[in-house]
Amino acid sequence: MEIDDKSRDAYLSKEIPVQPGAYSFTELAVHRDLIERNLRDAIPLVLTDVDERRNVVVIGLDETANISIADVISKMARLGVPPEAVVFERMPIPQAAIDMSPDPKLPTSTLLPQLTDYVRPLAGGLKIDRNGGCTLGIPVWYGNPGNQTRGFLTASHCTGFVGYNNGSQWGQPLLSNAIGVEFEDPPLTNCGSGYCDLTDAALIDLNSAHDNSSMALPGHVYLTDFSSSTGPGGYAVTGETLPLGVQSPFMGLDVNKVGVRTGWTTGEITGTCVTTYVVVRHPDGVQRLTRLPCYIRATTPVNSGDSGSALFRIVYDPDPDGGNFLGILSACSGCNPDVTSQTGDGFYVSWSAISQAMNQHITMVEDQGIE
Known part of the structure; x- marks a missing residue:
């Protein structure tokens, strides 16, 4: 197994920097809220984020829109938002990272399963x-x-409808290899000016009567033959799994994801509470622009088909020795479903949002209860 040196070396040597800030987090959050509530329909808004590392509000604007930054600054100034508290990014509109093609075209190996x-x-x-x-x-x-059963987490939009339990059937790798049925899918929220998907995650029941689905390792992800921070990583399953606990995100944390389209990729967290917008299918069957509030943004390369991938941290000692689960991949920015090598940043719903939204008590290690 080849591990991206950036990921391992960063973990072993990283120090936490402390920097002065001109604004408190609360002040920046107020500025962001003013922009979202008052300018959502007036500017081509794609993303907002309170960036605690740079001590600014990040405003993502549609890179194809013809609008001047000076005009946006003028609108913000009328709301009382100081220009020096804002940084602008031109960026593509994020999209749900689902792949509806029959099967991703991946490199093959004659030695290891993919x-x-x-x-x-x-x-x-x-x-x-x-x-x-x-x-x-x-x-x-x-x-x-004391009475738990096995299931798995994936993205809600992968089930066909966000925020609605339609009893979707699942197989691995094909539907004919049945492993489970959708069990819980937290509903959408009306957030005043449209719909919010607070938790783009669904819980699938692993029915032991199906195709060996009882052979599941709760709290584990597969590591592949190699990792990459610049593009697609390895797809070959070496058999090594990594046991995970859970944790909350923080800026600059080195993270990983393993997905079927781009394999094992590494990066860092660049936003801990990012709001963005994607088009997804609602329970009535209509595709609508939907707000994803307070998601994690990470530079782990992703593409369509990676939806549902776990975002996780690895503990190196000096090789992978465990880690923590942080969230589930919902959307990607800058990815292209028609080009395997073109990847983008990922937006992940956090573990804290998932655990709060689900009615089920979910754990990585079986909870036996009090004896």
Whole structure:
């Protein structure tokens, strides 16, 4: 297994810098809220973020829109937002990272199975199928302590409809290799000027009567033959899995994801509470622009088909020795479903948002209850 030196070296040597800031987090959050509430329909807004590392509000504007930054600054000034508290980015409109093609075209190996092959036991990173390709995020335990069963997390939009349990059937790698049924999918929220998807994540029940789905490793993801921070990484399943706990994100944290379209990729967290907008299918079957509030943004290269991938941190000692789960991939910015080598940043719904939205008690290690 070849590990991206940037990821391992950064973990072993990283120090936490402390810098002075001109604004408090609360002040920046107020500025962002003013911009979102008052200018959402007046400017081509794609993303907003309170960047605590740079001590500014980041405003993402549609890179194809013909609008001057000076005009946007003027509008913000009328709201009382100081220009020096804002940084602008021209960027593509994010899109849901689902691949509806029959099967991603990946490099093949004659020695090891690929993420798109039939692989048991089940762990994070494998291809799952519902008449469209997505990624198994991470197997979990769910239910009351002392009486839990196995399931897994993936992206809600992969189920066909966001925020709605339509009983979607799942297989690995193909639907014919049935492994489970959609069990819980937290509903959308009306956020005043449209709909918010607070939790683009769904819980799938792993039914042991199906195709060896009881052979699942809760809290584990597969590591592949190599990782990359600049583009697609390895797809070959070496058999090594990484056990994960859970944690919250912070700026600059070195992170990983394993997905069926771009394999094992590495990067860092560049936003801990980013708001962006994507077009997804609602329960009534209509595709609508939907707000994703307070998601994690990370530079892990992703592309369509990686939806559902787990975002996780690795502990190196000096090799991978465990880690923590942070979230599930929802959308990508700058990716191109028609070009395998073209990748972009990922937007992930956080573990804290998932655990708060689900009615089920979800754990990475079986909760036996109090004895």
